[in-house]
Amino acid sequence: MAKEGKYTIQKVTYIKQWTDHLFSFKITRDESFKFIPGQFARLGVKKEDETIVWRPYSIVSADYDEELEFYSIVVPDGEFTQRLKNIKINDDIYIDKTNYGLLTTDRFENGKDLWFLSTGTGLAPFISIMYDFSVWEQYDKVILVHCTRLSEELTYQETINEFFTHEYYGELVKDKLKYVKITTREKNEADLYGRITDLIVNKELEDFVGIPFTVENSRVMICGNPQMVDDTRRLLAERGLTISRRGNPGNMAVENYW
Numbered sequence: 001m002a003k004e005g006k007y008t009i010q011k012v013t014y015i016k017q018w019t020d021h022l023f024s025f026k027i028t029r030d031e032s033f034k035f036i037p038g039q040f041a042r043l044g045v046k047k048e049d050e051t052i053v054w055r056p057y058s059i060v061s062a063d064y065d066e067e068l069e070f071y072s073i074v075v076p077d078g079e080f081t082q083r084l085k086n087i088k089i090n091d092d093i094y095i096d097k098t099n100y101g102l103l104t105t106d107r108f109e110n111g112k113d114l115w116f117l118s119t120g121t122g123l124a125p126f127i128s129i130m131y132d133f134s135v136w137e138q139y140d141k142v143i144l145v146h147c148t149r150l151s152e153e154l155t156y157q158e159t160i161n162e163f164f165t166h167e168y169y170g171e172l173v174k175d176k177l178k179y180v181k182i183t184t185r186e187k188n189e190a191d192l193y194g195r196i197t198d199l200i201v202n203k204e205l206e207d208f209v210g211i212p213f214t215v216e217n218s219r220v221m222i223c224g225n226p227q228m229v230d231d232t233r234r235l236l237a238e239r240g241l242t243i244s245r246r247g248n249p250g251n252m253a254v255e256n257y258w
């Protein structure tokens, strides 16, 4: 693929439409592009005036995958996604050569329970982390929480359920993974109903999973809607959990999407 200084130009190889405003796509991967599961890439699409508009996107793929998968919202009037939504197979996507982000499990020490708290497309980095075998070796429980407004937005269920029978991870995953589907606007097929923050306050989330948040055992990664991220972080801080900082490992790592 063409290399242009700080970025490379890759090709779209796969597109999956989940709903009218949610889709996933894959692009070819330059052999020099490296990332740690949980990190994001900076993607660019060309505008009509030939300039490139860039946005950060979490990587869904395993670090060993040959292609890179992304999961996207379509924002009405969004400068980037109103263009991205029209991509076709073989179209060009620009990708910065650098990998970014601190939503990675190496920010934690010890801990028994790894929590992934996500809203909407904030699920993406956690799929990538789940492909990391060391996570399944290291933690006793991995709790994946995906919260959306509607049940049709509870995407990637097939991919997540495949972890339970995965040829390498399956044996570990089936005893360790708890997958919790939450919706806020309809009850349907979800496990719980309501906002993550409310379900933490009323303890429904911990009761459903059967595991409490504790300073000693919990390592919590939070990603997606900034309001959810901030409110959850505050609620867990009230329970004694701290943000992990470089050289000072704690309980929480967070990423705001806007």
Ligand SMILES: Cc1cc2nc3c(=O)[nH]c(=O)nc-3n(C[C@H](O)[C@H](O)[C@H](O)COP(=O)(O)OP(=O)(O)OC[C@H]3O[C@@H](n4cnc5c(N)ncnc54)[C@H](O)[C@@H]3O)c2cc1C
Pocket (backbone or CB within 6 Å): 040, 055, 056, 057, 058, 059, 070, 071, 072, 073, 074, 075, 077, 078, 079, 080, 081, 082, 120, 121, 122, 124, 255, 256, 257, 258
């Ligand atoms: C570190 C990081 C990683 C990100 N990873 C992803 C990802 O994996 N998938 C993804 O779809 N987006 C992701 N985003 C958001 C993404 O960069 C863009 O904001 C999004 O694609 C919309 O771009 P836009 O130009 O169309 O609209 P923008 O002008 O960028 O955003 C307009 C508004 O749309 C809303 N919005 C933006 N992104 C989202 C979203 N993901 N879900 C719901 N509402 C949103 C917000 O209200 C925002 O103010 C990430 C952002 C950050 C900072």
